[in-house]
Amino acid sequence: xxxxxxxxxxxxxxxxxxxxxxxxxxxxxxxxxxxxxxxxxxxxxxxxxxxxxxxxxxxxxxxxxxxxxxxxxxxxxxxxxxxxxxxxxxxxxxxxxxxxxxxxxxxxxxxxxxxxxxxxxxxxxxxxxxxxxxxxxxxxxxxxxxxxxxxxxxxxxxxxxxxxxxxxxxxxxxxxxxxxxxxxxxxxxxxxxxxxxxxxxxxxxxxxxxxxxxxxxxxxxxxxxxxxxxxxxxxxxxxxxxxxxxxxxxxxxxxxxxxxxxxx
Amino acid sequence: xxxxxxxxxxxxxxxxxxxxxxxxxxxxxxxxxxxxxxxxxxxxxxxxxxxxxxxxxxxxxxxxxxxxxxxxxxxxxxxxxxxxxxxxxxxxxxxxxxxxxxxxxxxxxxxxxxxxxxxxxxxxxxxxxxxxxxxxxxxxxxxxxxxxxxxxxxxxxxxxxxxxxxxxxxxxxxxxxxxxxxxxxxxxxxxxxxxxxxxxxxxxxxxxxxxxxxxxxxxxxxxxxxxxxxxxxxxxxxxxxxxxxxxxxxxxxxxxxxxxxxxx
Amino acid sequence: xxxxxxxxxxxxxxxxxxxxxxxxxxxxxxxxxxxxxxxxxxxxxxxxxxxxxxxxxxxxxxxxxxxxxxxxxxxxxxxxxxxxxxxxxxxxxxxxxxxxxxxxxxxxxxxxxxxxxxxxxxxxxxxxxxxxxxxxxxxxxxxxxxxxxxxxxxxxxxxxxxxxxxxxxxxxxxxxxxxxxxxxxxxxxxxxxxxxxxxxxxxxxxxxxxxxxxxxxxxxxxxxxxxxxxxxxxxxxxxxxxxxxxxxxxxxxxxxxxxxxxxx
Numbered sequence: 001x002x003x004x005x006x007x008x009x010x011x012x013x014x015x016x017x018x019x020x021x022x023x024x025x026x027x028x029x030x031x032x033x034x035x036x037x038x039x040x041x042x043x044x045x046x047x048x049x050x051x052x053x054x055x056x057x058x059x060x061x062x063x064x065x066x067x068x069x070x071x072x073x074x075x076x077x078x079x080x081x082x083x084x085x086x087x088x089x090x091x092x093x094x095x096x097x098x099x100x101x102x103x104x105x106x107x108x109x110x111x112x113x114x115x116x117x118x119x120x121x122x123x124x125x126x127x128x129x130x131x132x133x134x135x136x137x138x139x140x141x142x143x144x145x146x147x148x149x150x151x152x153x154x155x156x157x158x159x160x161x162x163x164x165x166x167x168x169x170x171x172x173x174x175x176x177x178x179x180x181x182x183x184x185x186x187x188x189x190x191x192x193x194x195x196x197x198x199x200x201x202x203x204x205x206x207x208x209x210x211x212x213x214x215x216x217x218x219x220x221x222x223x224x225x226x227x228x229x230x231x232x233x234x235x236x237x238x239x240x241x242x243x244x245x246x247x248x249x250x251x252x253x254x255x256x257x258x259x260x261x262x263x264x
Numbered sequence: 265x266x267x268x269x270x271x272x273x274x275x276x277x278x279x280x281x282x283x284x285x286x287x288x289x290x291x292x293x294x295x296x297x298x299x300x301x302x303x304x305x306x307x308x309x310x311x312x313x314x315x316x317x318x319x320x321x322x323x324x325x326x327x328x329x330x331x332x333x334x335x336x337x338x339x340x341x342x343x344x345x346x347x348x349x350x351x352x353x354x355x356x357x358x359x360x361x362x363x364x365x366x367x368x369x370x371x372x373x374x375x376x377x378x379x380x381x382x383x384x385x386x387x388x389x390x391x392x393x394x395x396x397x398x399x400x401x402x403x404x405x406x407x408x409x410x411x412x413x414x415x416x417x418x419x420x421x422x423x424x425x426x427x428x429x430x431x432x433x434x435x436x437x438x439x440x441x442x443x444x445x446x447x448x449x450x451x452x453x454x455x456x457x458x459x460x461x462x463x464x465x466x467x468x469x470x471x472x473x474x475x476x477x478x479x480x481x482x483x484x485x486x487x488x489x490x491x492x493x494x495x496x497x498x499x500x501x502x503x504x505x506x507x508x509x510x511x512x513x514x515x516x517x518x519x520x521x522x523x524x525x526x527x528x
Numbered sequence: 529x530x531x532x533x534x535x536x537x538x539x540x541x542x543x544x545x546x547x548x549x550x551x552x553x554x555x556x557x558x559x560x561x562x563x564x565x566x567x568x569x570x571x572x573x574x575x576x577x578x579x580x581x582x583x584x585x586x587x588x589x590x591x592x593x594x595x596x597x598x599x600x601x602x603x604x605x606x607x608x609x610x611x612x613x614x615x616x617x618x619x620x621x622x623x624x625x626x627x628x629x630x631x632x633x634x635x636x637x638x639x640x641x642x643x644x645x646x647x648x649x650x651x652x653x654x655x656x657x658x659x660x661x662x663x664x665x666x667x668x669x670x671x672x673x674x675x676x677x678x679x680x681x682x683x684x685x686x687x688x689x690x691x692x693x694x695x696x697x698x699x700x701x702x703x704x705x706x707x708x709x710x711x712x713x714x715x716x717x718x719x720x721x722x723x724x725x726x727x728x729x730x731x732x733x734x735x736x737x738x739x740x741x742x743x744x745x746x747x748x749x750x751x752x753x754x755x756x757x758x759x760x761x762x763x764x765x766x767x768x769x770x771x772x773x774x775x776x777x778x779x780x781x782x783x784x785x786x787x788x789x790x791x792x
Contacts, residue, residue, distance in 0.1 A: 003553060005546065011445035012276065012540065013303030015315040018269065021298045022322035025267060029324070033298075034549045034561075039541030042446060043507055051543040058550035058657070060557070071507060074482030124482035126497030129322070181539035182570060218602030218652035233654030243571055243599060275709035276540065277567030279579040282533065285562045286586035289531060293588070297562075306710060307771055335771060338746030388746035390761030393586070 002140035003032050003060060007052050007067040008128060009040040016126070020066075020133040023119065027137035036065075043071040045095050046160055046254070050178040050186075053099030054234055056087050066128075066136045067091040074124035079112035079131050080152060081145045088145070090136045092127070093152075095160040102159075109157055113149035165189045167196060172260040174237070176207065176252055183245030185252040189237040189260060202263030205229040207239060208256050213263065266292065266404035267324060271300040271316050271331040272392060273307060280390070284330075284397040287383065291401035300329075307335040309359050310424055310518070314442040314450075317363030318498055320351050330392075330400045331355040338388035343376035343395050344416060345409045352409070354400045356391070357416075359424040366423075373421055377413035429453045431460060436524040438501075440471065440516055447509030449516040453501040453524060466527030469493040471503060472520050477527070530668035531560050531588060535580050535595040536656060537568040544654070548594075548661040551647065555665035564593075571599040573623050574688055574782070578706040578714075581627030582762055584615050594656075594664045595619040602652035607640035607659050608680060609673045616673070618664045620655070621680075623688040630687075637685055641677035693717045700725060700788040702765070704735065704780055711773030713780040717765040717788060730791030733757040735767060736784050741791065 004024060010016040017038050024031055036055045040048040048069035056065050070077075070092045082089040082097055085105040089097050090112075101107060112118075112131055117138045122130040135148060165174035165188045174189035185207075194215055197203050201214040215229045215237060222228035222242040227250050232238040237260065240246045247253070268288060274280040281302050288295055300319045304312040312333035320329050334341075334356045346353040346361055349369040353361050354376075365371060376382070376395055381402045386394040399412060429438035429452045438453035449471075458479050461467050465478040479493045479501060486492035486506040491514050496502040501524065504510045511517070532552060538544040545566050552559055564583045568576040576597035584593050598605075598620045610617040610625055613633040617625050618640075629635060640646070640659055645666045650658040663676060693702035693716045702717035713735075722743055725731050729742040743757045743765060750756035750770040755778050760766040765788065768774045775781070 001557075003557075005550075007543070007546075011303075012299075013301050013315075014444045015271070015301045015319045016444075018271075018298060018300035018319045019322045022269075022319060022324075022327075025296075025298070026322065026324050029265075029267075032553075034546060034553070035540075036546035037541050037543045039539075051541075055543045055546045055550060058547050058554065060550075060554050063550075123495075123497040123499075125494070129497065180542040180544075230653070231651075233651040233657065275567075276563075277565050277579075278708045279535070279565045279583045280708075282535075282562060282564035282583045283586050286533075286583060286588075286591075289560075289562070290586065290588050293529075293531075387759075387761040387763075389758070393761065 001030050001032055002028065003034065003063045004136050004140055005034045005036050005055070005059065005063060005065045006038070007036040007040065007048060007065070008038045009042050009044065009048065009069045010038050010128070012038050016128065019129050023129055023133040024137040027134060028140040031137060031140040040069050043069060045069050047178060049096050049098050049160060052096065056100060059087060061086055062088070064088045064090060064136045064139050066132050067096045068128040068132055069096060070094065070127065073127050078152070079127060080157070081110045081112060081135055081139065081148050083108040083145045088139060090132050090139070093158050095158045097157070098160040101154070101157060107154050108145060109152040109154055110145045111149040111152055114147060117143065117148055162188065165193060167193050170197060170262045172197060174258045176254050176256040176258060179247040179252065179254060182240070183247040184232065184238050184240040185247050186232050186234065186236050186238040187258045189258060191231045191235045194231065194237055194260060197260055197262035204261045204263055205237070205239070206259045208250060208252050210250055212239070265294050265296060267296050267298065267327045268400050268404055269298045269300050269319070269323065269327060269329045271304065271312060271329070272302045273304040273312065273333045274302050274392070276302050280392065283393050287393055287397040288401040291398060292404040295401060295404040304333050307333060309333050311442060313360050313362050313424060316360065320364060323351060325350055326352070328352045328354060328400045328403050330396050331360045332392040332396055333360060334358065334391065337391050342416070343391060344421070345374045345376060345399055345403065345412050347372040347409045352403060354396050354403070357422050359422045361421070362424040365418070365421060371418050372409060373416040373418055374409045375413040375416055378411060381407065381412055426452065429457060431457050434461060434526045436461060438522045440518050440520040440522060443511040443516065443518060446504070447511040448496065448502050448504040449511050450496050450498065450500050450502040451522045453522060455495045455499045458495065458501055458524060461524055461526035468525045468527055469501070469503070470523045472514060472516050474514055476503070529558050529560060530556065531562065531591045532664050532668055533562045533564050533583070533587065533591060533593045534566070535564040535568065535576060535593070536566045537570050537572065537576065537597045538566050538656070540566050544656065547657050551657055551661040552665040555662060556668040559665060559668040568597050571597060573597050575706060577624050577626050577688060580624065584628060587615060589614055590616070592616045592618060592664045592667050594660050595624045596656040596660055597624060598622065598655065601655050606680070607655060608685070609638045609640060609663055609667065609676050611636040611673045616667060618660050618667070621686050623686045625685070626688040629682070629685060635682050636673060637680040637682055638673045639677040639680055642675060645671065645676055690716065693721060695721050695724060698725060698790045702786045704782050704784040704786060707775040707780065707782060710768070711775040712760065712766050712768040713775050714760050714762065714764050714766040715786045717786060719759045719763045722759065722765055722788060725788055725790035732789045732791055733765070733767070734787045736778060736780050738778055740767070
């Protein structure tokens, strides 16, 4: 009984996701399907990639993850199946799989071109239904990734151009990667980099013209209404407001620079 | 292991859909349940019918589709079970099943009146829980539709009063049927009717006072920010804006007339 | 095959719920997971408790209900597993389980402290993933609640401080408990209390300065646009507007006092 996850920017309202599930279950009636998110901002590949990397690590390693945030549908961008040590991935080759591609091991990648594993008619606008859902369902039934089409050299796969967070001279430089439903602004600065700056309560965090002192162990440490820096549940430095919306109240946006200094 | 889909206007927040799933799983513990949409506009039967017709065709033909958009709950409107060649349908007799009723073959229809297949107490306001979910679950367990109540003559079933798109003298007339999450405005003019007007790049599309030239093969063909006509993934002519919201930017609404002329 | 339900305030967009499902399915691959709601207002324990009580009664009695609306995550509040005659419950001890605790029978309660039934690393901010999802999955696999940690005296469990509705001298006093997606305002006054006031069509309902006469049997009884009192599908007196939003149009809020008088 194979497990398939779905992540899209289709929204929950129009029935597009239900259509993909129908396609999957007609091909692989025993597949189990789990939704990761269908509320990714329209065509926001970076947000889709972030949500996917947060989730896939918690699933069994043979799970098939389908991700469709696909502004280039109908253009020359490739559809791909990736086989990695931490999961299988199906979707457009546009950067959505940046994080699993950066994981340990060399992925095997194949282009999705074999007509036998697509719907009989392929539209120009809904490859989630016509190409990606059928590919995932056939994988779930035991079809090998190599059957979908020619192998792709992993180095040619599209990756997001993220500047990696840097630490030098007691200062860490990073960026806001994602703003969640609660308004928490999550940076790419990992817990270990914060720890390297010295005692957490003396680290100074600067972002969007605001300076915070200390990286707290939990939301409960913050005064209600006051922004605080803490380590997110993903192990990344984030800026939050206890019982409030930090992004809105402080004016934080994806891409904002974040600087952390040891206070020692 | 029977498959049951759910489509409602209940929203995802209040737990009403979860209640329906509890009712189903208590009666048919092995049923598989798939959500089509719970974000249909409140009491918008036409939108529910459109989303359902988009989805049901992709499911196995023995799937049980429960649809509840039900402004007349508690009034004299009938609850029905439909048995068709392309799926089984359960819900109010108010037009929600217009599209499967228009499909090939003669459907068998039964009124849901047998108390043994309802919850013991039937409210006046939540038939999704008290009548439709139990009916679907009993169907999933193998109860025959005829056991629910008296047969209904198919011609007496409620259908939406859609004017069918027309083509005459090189001009096709139709309407906007649905506006999706991306703001794409989907008409009832099928791809074949557009093709009959001559070369796609010379077809003129008129809607809401705006004139567009050409029906593009894909979103990628459009300039960012400019509305374009194309064939939707459902095989219908739609008006979209690449990486934008056509309905909002052009001012399109459900029911707007659409006229397509050959440019030859 | 155990059934697990999920109720949170995480929203559907960020992938947090998908993460919890991954954790559950890695521990208990055969578990079935049903969403009750993930749109509970952020940190609104009372709304979460209301939605949970509405839903759990319709599920099989051995269902495991996970509820995470958890403003105190990372503080000293306890994580608990409850074993009751009408279901098993996992989540924070903060009032979310007020309603099942008020049900028949004496619940058994245990604190979730055993490290073997948590994820290896427990964050300070996402116990849904690190503690509650694993606990539910281990319950689903047959681990006994007592294995999670020390028993908790039921009387020490946190309950919401709801004033119970009262009836005296032909007058019933209650409060608005919940406002749903349609804008219906649901009170805590049960159908039987309304019935005790005399003929339904003569009961006078007062709330937020507005007076309504009669408790209608169904929405269909109301004039479009006019507020009416009726008995909700949960058997509670509610104020609604047919095809409208009563809370917004009348100005009703959770906590508003509701008074019902017999008109006899």
